[in-house]
Amino acid sequence: MINQANLISSMTETINKWDHEIERLEKDIDKVDAEAREEYSERIKDLKEQKRAFEEEIETLEGENEDSLEEMKIGFKAAKQAFKDTIEKAKALFTKK
Numbered sequence: 001m002i003n004q005a006n007l008i009s010s011m012t013e014t015i016n017k018w019d020h021e022i023e024r025l026e027k028d029i030d031k032v033d034a035e036a037r038e039e040y041s042e043r044i045k046d047l048k049e050q051k052r053a054f055e056e057e058i059e060t061l062e063g064e065n066e067d068s069l070e071e072m073k074i075g076f077k078a079a080k081q082a083f084k085d086t087i088e089k090a091k092a093l094f095t096k097k
Contacts, residue, residue: 002066004061004062004064007061007069008058010076011061011076015051015058018047018050018051018083021087022048031094032093032094036093043093
């Protein structure tokens with residue numbers, strides 16, 4: 001059985017971590033060469049959109065049934081991986097020459 005409060009807490013904690021990751025990337029934008037800066041900015045924009053969409057999903061959790069929570073948990077795992085992949089792509093721009 002999925003504990004709704006724990007799931008929401010875990011998701012919220014992840015969102016807070018994402019905020020810090022985005023802030024760190026925004027601070028580093030000047031370290032990216034001019035050629036990669038536009039792509040880097042797009043990656044940051046993508047991350048913000050992913051985060052915003054997930055925040056909206058979290059808001060819908062209240063009052064959901066067990067099946068819905070299980071689906072959300074699976075979606076949460078996929079969203080975390082997508083966010084991680086986007087972060088890695090943005091960071092890769094630092095080494096791109």
